[in-house]
Amino acid sequence: xxxxxxxxxxxxxxxxxxxxxxxxxxxxxxxxxxxxxxxxxxxxxxxxxxxxxxxxxxxxxxxxxxxxxxxxxxxxxxxxxxxxxxxxxxxxxxxxxxxxxxxxxxxxxxxxxxxxxxxxxxxxxxxxxxxxxxxxxxxxxxxxxxxxxxxxxxxxxxxxxxxxxxxxxxxxxxxxxxxxxxxxxxxxxxxxxxxxxxxxxxxxxxxxxxxxxxxxxxxxxxxxxxxxxxxxxxxxxxxxxxxxxxxxxxxxxxxxxxxxxxxxxxxxxxx
Numbered sequence: 001x002x003x004x005x006x007x008x009x010x011x012x013x014x015x016x017x018x019x020x021x022x023x024x025x026x027x028x029x030x031x032x033x034x035x036x037x038x039x040x041x042x043x044x045x046x047x048x049x050x051x052x053x054x055x056x057x058x059x060x061x062x063x064x065x066x067x068x069x070x071x072x073x074x075x076x077x078x079x080x081x082x083x084x085x086x087x088x089x090x091x092x093x094x095x096x097x098x099x100x101x102x103x104x105x106x107x108x109x110x111x112x113x114x115x116x117x118x119x120x121x122x123x124x125x126x127x128x129x130x131x132x133x134x135x136x137x138x139x140x141x142x143x144x145x146x147x148x149x150x151x152x153x154x155x156x157x158x159x160x161x162x163x164x165x166x167x168x169x170x171x172x173x174x175x176x177x178x179x180x181x182x183x184x185x186x187x188x189x190x191x192x193x194x195x196x197x198x199x200x201x202x203x204x205x206x207x208x209x210x211x212x213x214x215x216x217x218x219x220x221x222x223x224x225x226x227x228x229x230x231x232x233x234x235x236x237x238x239x240x241x242x243x244x245x246x247x248x249x250x251x252x253x254x255x256x257x258x259x260x261x262x263x264x265x266x267x268x269x270x271x
Contacts, residue, residue, distance in 0.1 A: 003032060004051040005062065012059040013051070016066060024069040027091045061087055068096045076103045078112065082119050089123045097125075105131050110139055114148030121156050136160060140168040140256060144176035150183040154198045161202035162249070167256040170207045174216060177203060178225050192223045200226050204250045205234035209260045213238070241265040 001015035021028035031052065054062060061083045068074040068088075074096060076084060085100035087093075104116050105128065117132035119125075136143050143149055152160070157180060160166070166173065181196035188195055203226070208216065213234055220226050233246050241262070251266040253259075 005054055006051045007054045007057055007059045007062045009055065010059055014059070014062060014066065021066075021069055025091055025093060028069075057087065058083060065091065065093070065096070068093065068099070074099050076100065078107055078109070081107070082112075082115060085119060085123065085125075097123075101125055101128050104128065108132065108135050110142045111146055111148060113143060114146060114152055117160070118148075118152055118156050121153075121159070133160065133163065137163055137165040137167060137255070140166045141172065144168065144173070149176070150180050152180065154184070154195060157199045158202050161199055163254070164252055165255045168254070169256055169258045170204050170254065171212055171216075173254075174203055174205075174208075178219075178223070181225055182223070192225055193227070196225055200230065203230075204252070204254070204257075205230060206237040206246050206251050206266060207253060207257055207260065207263065208234065209262065210238055237266070238262060 001017055003016050003018045003021070005014040005016070006012070007014050018032045022032050023029070058080065061080050064074050064076065064080060064084045065087050072095070074084065076099070081100055081103050085097060085104065088096035088100055108116060108131070113132050113135050117129060117136070120128035120132055157177070161173070161177070168176075177196065177199055180199070181192045184190075184195040185192045205213065205216070205226070213231070216226070217231055220231065237246050237251070253263060
């Protein structure tokens with residue numbers, strides 16, 4: 001080998017060949033290309049051997065990238081797949097990215113689906129986004145209890161909440177969003193109403209029965225999770241016995257919504 005990397009907190013040494021890395025990956029070509037043919041370095045100068053310090057990468061993840069560069073294949077497991085996907089994007093390795101996406105889709109689990117969805121949105125992997133969302137729609141009640149759900153960004157959570165096919169009742173969904181908001185508030189050190197401003201717009205409060213809405217209103221006095229205007233609009237839909245004045249999407253029962261008597265009064269033209 002003619003180049004050395006020191007990887008991760010463990011400071012594990014990884015040895016490689018500059019010519020292989022440089023010809024397979026432009027990012028490594030830029031890092032290692034000093035002294036190669038066509039460069040401005042004096043003739044006969046020796047390219048740096050390192051060591052190159054990569055302290056923010058797990059050794060197992062970096063070795064997977066190296067394996068791909070040498071063999072055009074990769075050995076993945078559920079513990080490193082998302083981080084290898086991250087590295088593939090950072091290094092511009094599209095074929096490795098495709099292999100990671102396929103592995104993640106094939107091995108998706110309740111515990112990991114939210115983290116996978118967050119990564120898919122972050123890195124613009126539309127196919128993986130759709131796959132994760134369909135998975136969440138199939139087992140929503142279990143997913144909302146996971147740590148990954150509580151770690152979703154507000155933008156990604158709002159995207160999930162727009163789905164009509166979530167297999168969970170709206171009352172349970174409101175509680176799940178409340179728990180998410182309190183976790184996010186603690187992590188980001190921002191008020192609950194501020195961190196939850198985007199997702200709560202997707203909660204379908206008119207679907208709740210009057211008694212449930214009254215209980216929700218009492219709980220809301222403690223943390224102000226939901227804007228007063230949204231609760232007032234839900235009460236108005238009950239008073240007028242129709243969904244007028246409320247966006248039609250907020251009156252559509254989801255796949256897992258338990259039927260309530262007043263649902264028949266909601267906008268019958270809402271699709």
